[in-house]
Amino acid sequence: MQYGMVIDIKKCVGCHACTIACKAEWEVPADKDRNWVHRLGPDNTPHGLASTYYPGLCNHCNEPACVPVCPADIIQKTFTDKKSGKTKTLEVAATYKDPFNGTVQIDKERCLGCGACADACPYNARYVNENQINEELGSEGTADKCTYCMPRVEMGLEPACVQTCLARARIFGDLDDPNSEVSRYKKMGAKSLSSVNVNIGSNGLYYGNKRDMALLTATSTPQVMPEANMRRILMAKMKPGFNKAKKLGMLGLVGAVAMKGMKEDKE
Amino acid sequence: MAFNLTRRKFLQTATLAAASVPLANVVTAQAGVAKSPFTPSGTMADKTMVGGICEMCFWRCQLVGKVRGNKLMKLEGNPKSIDNGQSICARGNAGVQLLYDRDRLKYPMKNVGQRGAPKWKRISWDEALDTCAKKLKATEQKFGAKGICMFPHGASAKYPMQYLEHTVGTPNVSEASFFQCRGIRDTAFLATIGTPPGENVDMANAKVIFGLGCHFGENVHVSHTKRYLKGLENGAKLIIVDPRFSASAAKADEWVAVKPGTDTALMLGMMNYIIQQGKHNKAFIDKHGIGFAEFKESIAEWTIEKTAQTCDVPADQIKRVADLLADNAPNVSIHPGRHVSWHGNDFQRQRSLGCMMGLLGAMGVKGSFVKGKGPKGVGKVGWPKGEHHVEAMHVAAGIYPYSPPGTPTDLIRDAAITGAPYPIKSCVIWGQNPIQTIPNQQKTIDMLKQMDFVMCVDVMPTDITMYADILLPEASYLERYDFIKTGTQWDLSGKQQQYISARMPMVMADFERKDQVYITNEIAKRMGYGDKIPVSALPEMVDMQLAGAGLSIAKLIAEDGIHLQPGIDPYGVADDLLVYFNNAEIADYGYPASPTYIAVEEVPAGHFRLLYGRSPVHTFNRTQNNVWLHHAMPENPVWINDEMAKELSLVNGDRVYCVNSEGVKSRNTTIVKVTPGIRKDCVYMAHGYGTKNPAMSVGAGAGIDDQALITILAVDPETGCHGMRNNFVKLVKA
Ligand code: SF4
């Protein structure tokens, strides 16, 4: 099973309801977004004047750039298939791709809040939620992003953005199921926002007429993979240690400078 | 879905606890949902409150609220709704942030500073109500009831408006929704097809949808937008007439980039062409038309060539669009528009839209102008009419014969400022923000400055509240009973159903906020009208209204907030329907009997005509302090044609001021949006930005207040309503 979302920009009217419903559902800070709507154009395209929208969110990628950069300790995590009851145990850091439903999720209790995953995502789909501070880990927040509303979906509900969309422009479902609505769209030509350099198996697909798709892909396809910030990853790995040291008053001048540098890096 | 059926109990026992629950402290017992204190639980397991009715805009979608403890976490469309369904728009979703806006009015306040530069002192309700009643009574005694004027807006303003109009007896009431918006449409259609049209076009089943300035998508009303999208999905052709490539133009088959102000000419040219081609609906016109021969003759001058030249639209396109309409008639939606107070020649334009409906016979049949048949029986409760009836100023003067109900705004302002025909010395402002609603802000300020007393009732510290002597905090639409919403299923061709619903609170009103019935009754008692009070409390009023339909609040709650019943097929043309192509009565008043184009002032050299419109995340100027909505679109970029931008060396993202042709400069700056999607003779910005009240900590200083730049007054001669697109600006780099 691979959950995915199609956005039919022929239907989308750019009302922003999806972004706001998500904010309410998941208590997203006012200035952060799990999903967003960018207003594009009016601009000329090879197919004529166009104006459309980029409703974006985490694409729950097949080769997620955000997962391998996570510096948190590796643990053994057992996943259960909700349908069959089958289990699978994988070694994961604090963010991982679920082997059964294909979504990319975050273990909030173990997230260090370093933001390495947010840096690594070419779609800018992650942020650090400063309202969620894990004091035990000394974090300055925890990473956050769209979960495809898994807790809602598991209860038989639609994702919050899908439910509120008056245009029914957001279609959610299993891309592995050839009979699903999302698969039907894929067959009709729904496309991910992928480029030569950014081709990580995004499961967010877009469908529209030629001129709108031309404008969307020209303006909103990421062209470069962000460089993962190695220094940050290293520092984050050391951070729990640093914080313990800080609490014990053992950090000293050098350590304090290192901590400060780390913070500035983040800004 | 588990509906909460013990609402009353909840409301009785709920405490006025603090509004914000820090996220990390929320612990939910839902197994398998919340995994850690850092994971928000979602609202799925929260208590569901039924009976919400949105009022982030006037469309009033049906809601349920998700309540955790005493806090409203989320609003959703009521799953039982046959109107909006589970969908609500961005503003509807953001109602939570209006409810908990930290800048909301909390206590009654007295202005101990100046009007316009207020210093607020918290006072008791008793002192506030005593002062309001004493001051209003003093005006009433000295100048008569007509010495009081009122600027109301929204569901909560109806009750106090009736008190002042009926019982106290002032005709000086000016609703922005009429005089700065849709009033012209309603009276023009009354004079054409005998009924105000609302937005009742059956777009879902149309073969062609025709919108003049309609920018669906930027202008969002859920069930209305659903009809539009369903029509497009079913293959309707879309024609959008707009100087700008709007959200709707972007979905259109024909974008007609008309020269601003010339729309009536375009309509006349198309109608003349359709008649010349013999493509008008002769059978319909024979049966229902009045004055068709005079009309035909009167518009004969509008050849395609003359129309093309006047409107700056290619002749071919005019023909194409007219053919598209005629060839698909009668299943054509000629949208009547809503905000139509544009150029001061608007009554005639709105008449021409009604005539186009008649010409095509696009009434009563699938896809055309069709009014749903809603439920009957909901009762009325109101203030009794007093004995002394004062004629409104325009009636006494014999002007503005097609004015919508109330008194044209400028007559009130002028009377107040000049004292003629009589002084107006007390001003009640309820839910309206005349500063950002009515053109020429200085005149509004002059009017307020000369008052003996100004009181405002609102939820937010809008610009106008800066001019109040007494400022009263109102319960929001999420904290009170009131509005009864009735209607039919959103797709007129669907299973015929009717609904009745009534607004119920999602949470208790916090701080010292009170509802309109309390405030009005307390003032009325103190003014000596206590014996005229029609109801003692809001729920009582709602129950009395519902009783007419055999319902009650309790019954509605038991039905998950919405009562459904079988409906009536809305299609069909009444035998006695009359379409006044030529209306002799209008000529009796001295105005053109057949729709006539009246030219507007040309754009002065070096300027652009200032056009404004809707943003999907704002309603008028009411939502600019909402943090969620603000974040979605923090300012209102000014659109300028790419070739003009090049001439002016402006590039995307440049920061500019706007300066109008009378030298008024915008307080704030905004960014430039360079686009081929707008004509060269105009610039455009979304309305509803740039509040000047520093008490609005999110919205203050964000974007440009277009209303501040609208200083040249255009008044529609038939209706007395304002035209607000006759102002011209320059862009000046910041
Ligand atoms: S809610 Fe639907 S129509 Fe509105 S912006 Fe989101 S995807 Fe588009």
Ligand code: SF4
């Ligand atoms: S969109 Fe970004 S955050 Fe989401 S899975 Fe892909 S790389 Fe990771």
Ligand code: SF4
């Ligand atoms: S259209 Fe939006 S703001 Fe208006 S009533 Fe419906 S949900 Fe509320």
